[in-house]
Amino acid sequence: MNGEVVTMHLVEKIRKGLCESLEEAVKKSIASGELPPVEIPDFYIEVPREKQHGDFAVNLAMMLAKPARNSPRKIAEILVDNLNTGTIPVESVEIAGPGFINFYINPLWVLEGIPAVLTEGENYGRVNLGKNKKAQVEFVSANPTGLLHMGNARGAALGDSLASILDFAGYEVQREYYINDAGKQIENFGTSLETRYFQQLGWNVDMPEDGYHGDDIIDTVKLFLDKYGDKYASAPEKDRRDALIEFALHEKKNAISNALSQFRVKYDVWFSEQSLHDEGKVAAVVEQLKERGCTYVQDGALWFRAADFGLEKDEVLLRQNGIPTYFTADAAYHMNKFQRGFNTVINIWGADHHGHVARMKSVISALGYDSEALQVVIMQLVRLYRGGEMVRMSKRTGQFITLEELVEEVGTDAARYFFIMRSADSHLDFDLDLAKSQTNENPVYYIQYAHARICSILRQPGVTEVKEKAEQVDISSLLYREAELALARRLVDFPEEISLAAGQMSPHRVARYLHEVAGLLHSFYNAYRVITSDSDLSAARVKLVKAARIVLQNGLNILGINAPEKM
RNA sequence: GCGCCAGUAGCUCAGUCGGACAGAGCGUCGGACUACGAAUCCGAAGGCCGGGGGUUCAAGUCCUCCCUGGCGCACCA
Numbered sequence: 001m002n003g004e005v006v007t008m009h010l011v012e013k014i015r016k017g018l019c020e021s022l023e024e025a026v027k028k029s030i031a032s033g034e035l036p037p038v039e040i041p042d043f044y045i046e047v048p049r050e051k052q053h054g055d056f057a058v059n060l061a062m063m064l065a066k067p068a069r070n071s072p073r074k075i076a077e078i079l080v081d082n083l084n085t086g087t088i089p090v091e092s093v094e095i096a097g098p099g100f101i102n103f104y105i106n107p108l109w110v111l112e113g114i115p116a117v118l119t120e121g122e123n124y125g126r127v128n129l130g131k132n133k134k135a136q137v138e139f140v141s142a143n144p145t146g147l148l149h150m151g152n153a154r155g156a157a158l159g160d161s162l163a164s165i166l167d168f169a170g171y172e173v174q175r176e177y178y179i180n181d182a183g184k185q186i187e188n189f190g191t192s193l194e195t196r197y198f199q200q201l202g203w204n205v206d207m208p209e210d211g212y213h214g215d216d217i218i219d220t221v222k223l224f225l226d227k228y229g230d231k232y233a234s235a236p237e238k239d240r241r242d243a244l245i246e247f248a249l250h251e252k253k254n255a256i257s258n259a260l261s262q263f264r265v266k267y268d269v270w271f272s273e274q275s276l277h278d279e280g281k282v283a284a285v286v287e288q289l290k291e292r293g294c295t296y297v298q299d300g301a302l303w304f305r306a307a308d309f310g311l312e313k314d315e316v317l318l319r320q321n322g323i324p325t326y327f328t329a330d331a332a333y334h335m336n337k338f339q340r341g342f343n344t345v346i347n348i349w350g351a352d353h354h355g356h357v358a359r360m361k362s363v364i365s366a367l368g369y370d371s372e373a374l375q376v377v378i379m380q381l382v383r384l385y386r387g388g389e390m391v392r393m394s395k396r397t398g399q400f401i402t403l404e405e406l407v408e409e410v411g412t413d414a415a416r417y418f419f420i421m422r423s424a425d426s427h428l429d430f431d432l433d434l435a436k437s438q439t440n441e442n443p444v445y446y447i448q449y450a451h452a453r454i455c456s457i458l459r460q461p462g463v464t465e466v467k468e469k470a471e472q473v474d475i476s477s478l479l480y481r482e483a484e485l486a487l488a489r490r491l492v493d494f495p496e497e498i499s500l501a502a503g504q505m506s507p508h509r510v511a512r513y514l515h516e517v518a519g520l521l522h523s524f525y526n527a528y529r530v531i532t533s534d535s536d537l538s539a540a541r542v543k544l545v546k547a548a549r550i551v552l553q554n555g556l557n558i559l560g561i562n563a564p565e566k567m
Numbered sequence: 568g569c570g571c572c573a574g575u576a577g578c579u580c581a582g583u584c585g586g587a588c589a590g591a592g593c594g595u596c597g598g599a600c601u602a603c604g605a606a607u608c609c610g611a612a613g614g615c616c617g618g619g620g621g622u623u624c625a626a627g628u629c630c631u632c633c634c635u636g637g638c639g640c641a642c643c644a
Contacts, residue, residue, distance in 0.1 A: 312569080320642060434579095456604055500583065
């Protein structure tokens with residue numbers, strides 16, 4: 001939970017200051033007649049890729065070119081003449097290229113951000129983008145009829161990290177798992193369990209073609225036999241199946257929950273689909289849609305007029321036999337989410353469900369809610385590689401790696417990093433050998449090593465006195481070398497990186513950012529010693545690496561990856 | 568056929584509201600350990616951003632038409 005007071009961070013402060021100064025400059029220029037009366041366009045202040053283009057650059061003059069009917073460079077000159085940057089330590093301003101205004105800030109400015117890192121500690125990086133609005137992230141939600149696979153694992157890593165990012169960004173976040181414990185697949189599950197039950201009792205029965213063929217349910221049935229023996233063999237079919245289903249669902253849910261907790265994923269809520277049916281919520285959503293005139297009957301089924309909401313075709317709500325479809329239950333589920341007061345509802349879905357997004361949004365609109373409040377992150381599928389060969393994942397051939405096996409084989413840290421380092425909408429090639437390898441080919445250790453390295457420095461003999469001294473030294477008079485400032489520069493970006501990752505719902509941004517911070521730390525480390533004979537300098541550098549450690553720690557924590565003190 | 572995602576260095580991928588000379592990791596080649604951890608660092612080579620057309624001061628990014636790969640288009644979930 002984010003209960004801390006979040007202050008404005010350095011980069012944000014400078015951006016805001018420059019922005020206001022520029023707006024003032026436009027107003028002054030208009031007042032003096034140098035510019036015609038124009039509205040201030042929606043310009044932005046960017047950090048140039050090239051260092052030689054300054055610390056911040058502004059495209060305002062180019063955007064004014066057309067409305068002010070003048071050349072961008074001329075407008076830039078006028079603006080610069082009328083510019084007063086006030087308290088911001090601007091060293092120089094230049095007009096460059098097609099009309100950019102580039103700002104050069106005193107190179108030591110970044111050091112002003114370091115004390116905040118140290119005092120905020122584990123809260124450094126928190127921002128108030130969410131303004132305590134309630135957000136829910138629903139992810140994995142795999143059928144409780146089997147074990148979790150690589151695709152689910154990707155969803156778990158993405159969903160959990162995204163939830164942590166949103167929490168850091170100032171949302172009140174809840175993690176939820178939707179248990180599909182109702183409907184036809186559960187009936188099918190019951191039949192499959194019954195078949196395995198009979199087989200275990202030595203009867204000659206065949207598994208239905210569309211049954212659950214996985215070996216895991218054989219184990220489940222064996223557990224059932226341990227508990228109840230053959231007492232259900234002669235029971236009425238319904239009783240037998242119900243008993244098997246209830247037992248198996250409970251067992252599977254626990255297995256899934258355990259695997260996820262090994263993967264460091266913990267849910268706030270496990271939501272049962274069946275409960276929606278039991279409590280009449282599914283029937284209620286059908287009634288609401290009827291009342292709103294969004295339904296009609298055809299061929300004995302009840303349809304939702306999805307086409308009225310821009311979709312290609314309508315959707316069945318109640319089948320000919322009167323049983324609601326999955327879509328109807330899901331509509332009820334989403335309505336329930338909004339009724340629970342969430343302002344933002346995020347679902348992490350596999351690419352094979354993307355067709356469901358528009359349907360869900362349409363029914364949300366039909367029910368009178370804002371469909372924009374539903375955000376769906378679609379993740380592309382995972383391809384598994386082992387020994388340079390693609391491993392075809394299929395339950396039938398047994399080429400199926402479960403989340404538990406993945407954790408066992410490559411470990412949670414590496415697995416999570418590999419899932420998070422790519423954007424969700426890119427196919428993921430998961431190289432098991434690479435994830436396992438403890439070499440420099442493996443990017444996970446690069447970041448963890450940076451953290452361990454800092455810890456190692458802070459463990460050095462004599463560092464205690466340096467740390468005490470660090471309370472007093474003024475780093476801005478001691479740190480000025482390129483590698484020092486480059487590291488500090490990136491550290492003060494952390495809050496903004498959190499905002500961006502939250503806004504774009506992109507955990508991979510955090511992974512890449514941390515990799516960069518680790519790189520800057522390593523470069524600094526190789527260029528200069530932290531502990532030197534100069535105690536003031538040592539103290540200042542201890543402060544810098546401590547700040548780096550905080551950023552690495554917080555970032556890794558968000559991604560659910562350990563920050564080891566030794567490796 | 569229609570829709571969604573992807574196509575960027577040898578490989579795997581970033582690229583913010585359209586901005587300046589297109590970035591990283593790995594791999595390749597050449598260097599750096601008698602002081603804090605070499606799982607590291609420094610340097611080099613490597614590009615028709617899938618292709619054509621368009622929009623504009625400016626396009627990897629926006630529009631359009633193609634090509635390739637993945638995934639959808641059920642009274643399944």
